[in-house]
Amino acid sequence: MTIDINADLGEGAGFDQAIMPWISSCSIACGGHFGTGKTIAETISLAKKHGVSVGAHPSFPDPQNFGRTVMTMTKQELYESVLDQIKTFYTICDAQQVLVNHIKLHGALYNYAAKDAPTADAVVEAIIASGRRPKLYVPHGSILHKKAENLLPLEFEAFIDRQYNNDLSLVSRDQPGAVITDPQVAWEHLYNMFRNGKVRTFNSEEKSIKATTFCVHGDNPSSVSILKYMHEQMKQHGIRLK
Secondary structure (H helix, E strand, O other): OEEOEEEEEOOOOOOHHHHHHHOOEEEEEOOOOOOOHHHHHHHHHHHHHHOOEEEEEOOOOOHHHOOOOOOOOOHHHHHHHHHHHHHHHHHHHHHOOOOEEEEEOOHHHHHHHOOOHHHHHHHHHHHHHOOOOOEEEEOOOOHHHHHHOOOOOEEEEEEOOEOEOOOOOEOOOOOOOOEOOOHHHHHHHHHHHHHHOEEEOOOOOEEEOOOOEEEEEOOOOOHHHHHHHHHHHHHHOOOEEO
């Protein structure tokens, strides 16, 4: 059995070097919430060294709030911002002769596009306008999933280090315990989703979930210990990194 484990990197958290050997794909901040040409290039180079697939990680253009606050933007403004971030990422990948594997939204944009049709439309239209068709990482059953279906190749994402509400939205980071930091809890969370297609929500209900890629956040201080523990458990269960 193989599994795709991804991480959001190039965000200045300081853990990228330690995380990269333990994952198979990464989403790299490309200027919306964080990132410059230099940080993007360095993170792509690090991924290339470890054989990790790379993707763009566009956001609301809001570095002040690290892209974690919904911005009021017209559909055209959001379209232009996402397109600009993606094209910047493509240019740097091309310079390093690295294939763009995917696109994954960040933070508030990820969550808002999952439930708001005009936002999802702006994102999908921007990707199509970029002239390429990378995979799009989306929550299964979301508005973004439905808007992108038949237009872009999709990977369905679930989160190893985040708790879920009963409607499969993510528990707000403002809530204590929303971010999982215990490696054993993170492993049990992942294994239930990967093997059983189930997730135990924050309210202790068992819900069905469909995912083909699983994320650890690169700014989680426990990310490295979680990943190392997971790999120990994966080996025991006959699961290897994709």
